[in-house]
Amino acid sequence: MTRRGRGSTGPGRPSALPPGGYRAPEPVHEGPSGGLTVDFHGDDGRRASYDVGTLPLPGWHPLLAEALALRIGPSGGIRTRTGANTSWRTLSRWARFLAKTFPSPTTPGDLTRAHVEAFHTRADTALGTRRKDMIEMRLQFADAHVEGRLPADAWDAFNRRLKRVEAKAVGGYTHGELDRLTAAARADTARIARRIRTGEQLLHRLREDPGELDPQARERAETLAAMATSGEVPWPASGSRVGHIAWRGELASQLFLTWRDLAPLMVLLALVTERNGETLKELPAKHRVLEDRAVELVAVKRRHGARKWFETVTWEIGPKERELHTPGGLYLLLLELTARSRGFCGSSSAVCFWRNGLKAGVTGRDEHWAPFALDLDHGSSMGLSQWAATRPKPVLADPPPAKKKSQAEKPKDEPDKVPPPSGSTPLQVTFNKIKTSVDARRTRQLGGHLPSSAKSNTAQVLFTNYLKPDESTREWAEEVITEALADAEQAAWDAHAIAVGRRGEPTVIPDPESPQDLEASGLSPQTARELAEGALDTAWTACEDYEHHPETGAPCGDSFLACFHCGNCLVTRTHLPKLLALLDALGTLRERMSEDAWWKRYGPAWVAVRRDILAKFTPAEVDKVRQQPLPDALLDLVEAPWEQP
Known part of the structure; x- marks a missing residue:
């Protein structure tokens, strides 16, 4: 088997095979001391051997050796010698701890829930080490070849203890x-x-x-x-x-x-x-x-x-x-x-x-x-x-953000903004925090587009492990979202203003007591009477002249959502329940649609109702209506059910 490298195989040139009689080395073999030994060959060329025979509890040796071989072998999750050393040290602590318990489980079948619980709560080890040991031992015992040889009650103790274990992500620097x-x-x-x-x-x-x-x-x-x-x-x-x-x-x-x-x-x-x-x-x-x-x-x-x-x-x-x-x-x-x-x-x-x-x-x-x-x-x-x-000029950390005081707690002579004091604590420097910070910085520079920002990790890993725990990234994202929503709302308002400039502004009559009050607002006697009787009502408002569109002069064929940008639109206090129901329905749709699609489809109508029509009513009137059951939103009048998101 001498052919290697690119070009050594191809059509008519099969892959090189080992010589006849070749046998792959056994993952578990007898070592120099006579006990079971597990060899490790890392992807980076580093090697190591671990003598399970030096551990106590000989009845556990076959299972421990097999579990370690599966964990650090070619199909396992450990590919470095550092990781293999960590797995071996954890395995050694497990065996030595069980040997000190009473009664000691001399074989895997003797393991009980109490043994696992005691290993997790042992007092001579730090909490972080105990948690990592539990995770590592569960990973070593999780293979199907090993798991079934442990009592179900003991295996359940691993799963129950580790359900609440969550890795704490590392934030970055300011x-x-x-x-x-x-x-x-x-x-x-x-x-x-x-x-x-x-x-x-x-x-x-x-x-x-x-x-x-x-x-x-x-x-x-x-x-x-x-x-x-x-x-x-x-x-x-x-x-x-x-x-x-x-x-x-x-x-x-x-x-x-x-x-x-x-x-x-x-x-x-x-x-x-x-x-x-x-x-x-x-x-x-x-x-x-x-x-x-x-x-x-x-x-x-x-x-x-x-x-x-x-x-x-x-x-x-x-x-x-x-x-x-x-x-x-x-x-x-x-x-x-x-x-x-x-x-x-x-x-x-x-x-x-x-x-x-x-x-x-x-x-x-x-x-x-x-x-x-x-x-x-x-x-x-x-x-x-x-x-x-x-160093001669130490690198100092920023002071923690000052707690915001309420207006009741703030002294009268205290200004609204107090500059933070200069930091005096040396900065804790780790590679993890540096990586989080530079990834967050690159993501901000690229506008938050994760596929473009992912450099040495996938977009999912970048977000979960580097961006999500970073406080400055969250603050930046909140600012970006706030600015984007403000821009989208302003664009919808501009679209509403342009339509109103062509078709006229809706007529809002906040508190009519009689048809005479409607006539006083400029409506004809017949229109005022029909409006008071509800004969002109459409989906959410009323229409003064359906037969003559303000722009075309022809019968109106626009969506009911376009009524809010039309001079023929009439709104009174009786329409408030329907308008509020519409706003609630649009808010629900917003959670189920993308922001771009929602603003393009419903944004102009939503802005017109909130900023133009409801502004003509007092907050007390709006709150009073909200305290009552609202009618159906009637969105099916403007969207076919099969087209709704």
Whole structure:
């Protein structure tokens, strides 16, 4: 089976097959210790083995090994070694907890509801850990091959306990917080780049013309040249241990990226590339530059499903002076700053740097490493929040919004708007909050169109996990909706005004007591009498002259909804119940239709009734009518039943 890659198959060229007698490795096998062992092979090439035989309760080992193999195997939901380690640790806690209970369930058939309840409520573990352990164990036992081997009562305890478990989504930063965080990360990254480039320029001057260097600069340049050649950072001749560490760190930072540089650089990468922390940790050094305009590389996007982990991305480079503002320019800067460490450690990862090897017990070239090539958990000590709080100008969070006071609680001399106090709490920086913030920002820039805003996630995931929990996005969406509704209502009112300009304005007689009052409003005696008797009534109003349309002079053939824009329309207090019933029916239709369709179909009539006709009646008259049962809305007179939404 030697043929690989694109072009190795095709018409007449079948897929390569393993040699005869090939057998896939068993997911569960006997390990070196004699117990059952489960192997893991991640989609990113990382591997691990887990010895179930080291756990207590031997009667549980076959089921636990099978459950773990199904969870972290090719068909399971765990595709990374970090995830596999988490599943293994949870499984270990489950087995060790059951071994301490009394009576202990020596086999899966002995498990009871009380055991599951006790595992969920154990007092020596934090609430968040207990909840995650319950979710993980239910996932491991959920496979059909395993679920049936647990007692139904115990399995029901998992489901009942987890019904109320809801993941709490993470909100983003405010506009001010995001701007301050971006400025801080960009300023610190610029200082890091200037520092290392200054060291490289000194080496260049030493090679080109060492005679131009003064003795002190030449001595420092020769030290840096030795470091650049060997990768070894020298030790000072004397001094304390703490002083040695600080001295070596300062010396190494003139040529190499160090651990303390990682926080601002990774924060800026997350802000500019709009990618999550896991993807940034696994950025490859291999790339392709496209006509000096863009850089193309293969990024890793975890949890996208089997065989969907790798995505080819193209990032703009931009001009050299804008390298901290474009994703491609910042990526190439990262490769420049880590080039020497990458050469010494031999990694293909973009994130490589020098570390002081005392704690790890390494020296020389081994002090250069790519931490995330082995384990993404190394980022837990990256200290993003610590960097934001301890830099010369800390990045501060906005103060919480002030509670609005009612008019009764507000002192008379207090102004309506009080400027918020300046924040003094350091900003908590996490990759999740950064991702939420940049996704929300991009969505706002694109007008809220989710299919266009979805970049590294689906539109559904973007809304559920990033936009919905973000307070600033909700406020922006409410403003957009309010403005859109105001624009739609104004457009409907303008359409009503144009129609009224052509056909005349409806005549509203708020409180007629007799036909004489109707005549006093300008109606003829016959029209006043017929209006008082209800002979001119239509669906919701009355029509003065049905036989002569104001525009055409011919018999009217318009919809009854057009009556509200017609000079022949007559409205009295007797029509209020029908008008209010119509408004209620239109409000119900609005919940079942799209806003665009509703405003186009019913908006002009709705606005005319609310803003033009009902405004002629007092609020007391309208409220009095609303307290009585309203008649049928009679919408079937203007819309065929089969056409109604």
